[in-house]
Amino acid sequence: MREILVIQLGGFGNKVGVKFWEEMLKDSDFGNQNGQDPQSENPLLNSNNIVYYNLHQSKPVPRCIQIDLGQDLPCTNLDFNPSSQFSFNYSSGNNYGFVRNHCSNEIMGIIDDSIRQETERCDSLQGVQYFSSIIGGTGSGLTAALSSRGDHDLTQQFNLLIPSIKQDDICVVSPYNSILALEETMSFEAQLICFDNQGLKQNLTRLGIEFNYDDANHHVAQTICCNSSPFRTYGDINSSLRKLSTNLIPFPRQNFLTCSQSNNQFSDYFNQYLKMDENQLFKELMSSNHNQASNNYTEGRFITAALSFRGNISNKEVDKSCSLFQNYLNKQHYRRQEAKKIKYIDMFLTNICKKQFQNYEYFGSSIINSTSITQSLESLIEKFNKMYVRKSYLYKYIQEGIEEQEFTHAKSNLEDVCSSYHETYCQDQREDHENWE
Numbered sequence: 001m002r003e004i005l006v007i008q009l010g011g012f013g014n015k016v017g018v019k020f021w022e023e024m025l026k027d028s029d030f031g032n033q034n035g036q037d038p039q040s041e042n043p044l045l046n047s048n049n050i051v052y053y054n055l056h057q058s059k060p061v062p063r064c065i066q067i068d069l070g071q072d073l074p075c076t077n078l079d080f081n082p083s084s085q086f087s088f089n090y091s092s093g094n095n096y097g098f099v100r101n102h103c104s105n106e107i108m109g110i111i112d113d114s115i116r117q118e119t120e121r122c123d124s125l126q127g128v129q130y131f132s133s134i135i136g137g138t139g140s141g142l143t144a145a146l147s148s149r150g151d152h153d154l155t156q157q158f159n160l161l162i163p164s165i166k167q168d169d170i171c172v173v174s175p176y177n178s179i180l181a182l183e184e185t186m187s188f189e190a191q192l193i194c195f196d197n198q199g200l201k202q203n204l205t206r207l208g209i210e211f212n213y214d215d216a217n218h219h220v221a222q223t224i225c226c227n228s229s230p231f232r233t234y235g236d237i238n239s240s241l242r243k244l245s246t247n248l249i250p251f252p253r254q255n256f257l258t259c260s261q262s263n264n265q266f267s268d269y270f271n272q273y274l275k276m277d278e279n280q281l282f283k284e285l286m287s288s289n290h291n292q293a294s295n296n297y298t299e300g301r302f303i304t305a306a307l308s309f310r311g312n313i314s315n316k317e318v319d320k321s322c323s324l325f326q327n328y329l330n331k332q333h334y335r336r337q338e339a340k341k342i343k344y345i346d347m348f349l350t351n352i353c354k355k356q357f358q359n360y361e362y363f364g365s366s367i368i369n370s371t372s373i374t375q376s377l378e379s380l381i382e383k384f385n386k387m388y389v390r391k392s393y394l395y396k397y398i399q400e401g402i403e404e405q406e407f408t409h410a411k412s413n414l415e416d417v418c419s420s421y422h423e424t425y426c427q428d429q430r431e432d433h434e435n436w437e
């Protein structure tokens, strides 16, 4: 079986991680046993769960490693493996440099051992999923440290909380931390799935909920859980982390992805959403309003999208919805002049899993590669420049052994990514536009 190891880093990573495992448990057969002894059902035969759960234990124990430098691992009733929980007694001071250059050296040995042990327990590990935020010190420093050390034959998927476009973060130095961390992570052709709190807030507000971390984390967890359905459950196409990489990332540096989710149980619309049809589902999955990062799809061009559906949807309906969606793109949603360039999407990777997601009749989530991600990246560069021209806060990083050169190098690399998105597709856009008319 092709197992996946989850690594949860820092405050955000661990909180989202706990929510994720709660969702996974609800979605697995273990969660449906309603208090029955999991042993009675011989879980070793249940291949659905082996991807995420470590069934060599007497109980389904999540295959994950939880790491926080502060002593901030969240409390939960879930059965985590205590030997994979690492909580240290440091304060990163929100500083990437401290974690990267000092702290990480001391603790990397311990973490490496733990990763090796988890890997050895697997038959055939397919990849690693990270949950972290690159806003604070722990998340950014450890994400960078682990991504550069990881086994690059394994597919790595980073679920990252990045700074929002307009909103300022609680952490003043977030532009420095994020740009330095991205410099390391984006070099390895990993999938970088971006979330931000502005996008999550927009999602919750749409559903009539005041933004709070708990609900935001739940929202993210549900999406990641649904995205992973094709790995765990038998659908029309069985998928894997590696297949996602191949299909979603056309060029090595264009690996910034965003996610959307269709319906949501928080909503007053709940009943209405339960009854929605496939076309509605498509619209929602491809709409900026449902994007969990704050970039606006209408101001860019879709490159690829992987859609994961849950519920009793037929293949025929999916094909129909694909073409209806293309229509929708052209006729309704993107009517605005500046968005006229978005004519089509290169490809959809769709997967239907007939098993319902919790109590939703239909449920869907998407992972999208769109050129509009440059909005988030450019806003990050702008925030970085504002601080860097005055060299404010720089001394803190220099004290920790980060050189000024690393800052400029990281920034110019990110600028290269933005221009590569622009250059590759602006030619296309013109062509498409002409062809379409």
Ligand SMILES: Nc1nc2c(ncn2[C@@H]2O[C@H](COP(=O)(O)OP(=O)(O)OP(=O)(O)O)[C@@H](O)[C@H]2O)c(=O)[nH]1
Pocket: 009, 010, 011, 012, 013, 015, 016, 069, 070, 091, 092, 093, 094, 095, 133, 135, 136, 137, 138, 139, 140, 161, 169, 170, 171, 197, 200, 213, 214, 216, 217
């Ligand atoms: N959506 C969401 N955002 C969070 C949550 N916790 C923290 N954040 C945001 O993420 C940023 C980074 O916070 P943490 O993840 O706690 O930082 P860390 O990785 O532990 O790093 P340090 O504490 O700086 O060492 C904060 O500025 C918050 O804006 C959460 O539970 N949900």
Ligand SMILES: [Mg+2]
Pocket: 010, 011, 070, 072, 136, 138
């Ligand atoms: Mg922290």
